[in-house]
Amino acid sequence: MNAYIFPGQGAQFSGMGLDLYENAPMAQDLFEKANNILGFSITDIMFEGSAEDLKQTKVTQPAIFLHSVILAKTLGDQFKPDMVAGHSLGEFSALVANGTLTFEDGLKLVSQRAQAMQKACELQPSTMAAVLGLDDAVVESVCASTEGIVVAANYNCPGQLVISGEIDAINKACETLKEKGARRALVLPVGGAFHSPLMEPAREELAAAIENTTFNKPNCPIYQNVTANAVIDEAAIKTNLISQLTAPVKWTQSVQQMIADGATLFTEVGPGKVLQGLVKKIDRTAGATSATLDTNA
Known part of the structure; x- marks a missing residue:
């Protein structure tokens, strides 16, 4: 079975x-339609902007979404997903790819999500850190026993977990994790604590936008970040998408479940090859590749 996977924030590059x-x-x-919807020329920034230009939240998320979704649409008859999944932001790309959202509605939601997250970041200084070389249970235990807000945010692959929270709590947790034997516990250059309780203001704002958007019946299941299970019910997809901002990204568990359900080839659609690398670390026997442009589309 063919699984199509869609990357999240951090995959952007100049010229994308x-x-x-x-x-x-x-x-x-x-x-061109995207430029009109967003009200600014995102193509100028994507094609000619610097890495710094692409880091603007209002640019980064729509840019990655556009790269992924438009590439999927140009694949034509090659694009036959049996299942889809996306990492954080990539979940919106996946929902357009499997017919749940229209291109226009998906882009509007991603833009609103980016702006809501930016506002939440400005309300309270916060950050994230990558933890390498420890079991998930050890990281979870350290987060639970650290004073302040710090939680497991991204289960990327075995031995690679990202934590998220208040700056002081993250720094304290990183020190403890190193003492516990982490190969690395490195604060990331991000502007906020994504997938943590600190994103609650953004979740509330995005919830209103999602509730006012039409979700269609998908043409194949999506394995959502919040549950790591196959979902095809539109109401459940909405609920999970709203929860996603404050809940962890269960990427490891999603890929494991997709394999258990019959996925044999994972095709990454969008910029970069990060997700392929994670798939291979989760299960080295799984096939993983990149989608390539069909110039006849």
């Missing part, structure tokens, strides 16, 4: 999407 724009008329149309 330009090959799609130059080689697929469908892509040109969709990029």
Whole structure:
């Protein structure tokens, strides 16, 4: 069975999407439509902007979404998913790819999500840290016993977990994790505590937007970050998508469940190859590849 997976924040790069724009008329149309929906020329920033320009929250999330979704649409008959999943932001790309959301609605939600998250970040200084080389249970235990808000946020693969929370709590937890034998406990250059209780204001804002958006019946299951299980019910998809901002990304568990349910080939659709690497670390026997542009689309 073919599983298609969609990357999240951090996969952006200068020049992203330009090959799609130059080689697929469908892509040109969709990029121009995106510029109109967003009210600024995101294509100028994607194609010609610096890495610093692409780091702006209002740019990063829509840019990765656009790269992923437009690439999926240019695949034509090649694109036949039996199941989909996306890492954090990538879940919105996956929901457009499996027909749950329209391109326009998906982009609007991603833009609203980015702005809501930015506002939440500005309310309280916070951050995230990558922890390598410890069992999940040890990391969870340290988070639970650390004073302040600090939680497990991204279960990326065995031995690689990202924690999220208040700056002081993250720093204290990192020290303890190193004492417990972590190979690394490294604070990340991010602007906030994503997938933690500190994103509650953003969750509330996004919830209103999601509730006012039409969700269609998907043409294949999505394995959502919050549950790590196959979901096809539109109401459940909405609920999980709203919960996602303050809940951990269960990527390891999602990939394991997709394999258990019959996935044999994982195709990453979008910028970078991060998810393929994680899939191979989760199960080295799984096939993993990148989607490539069909210039006839």
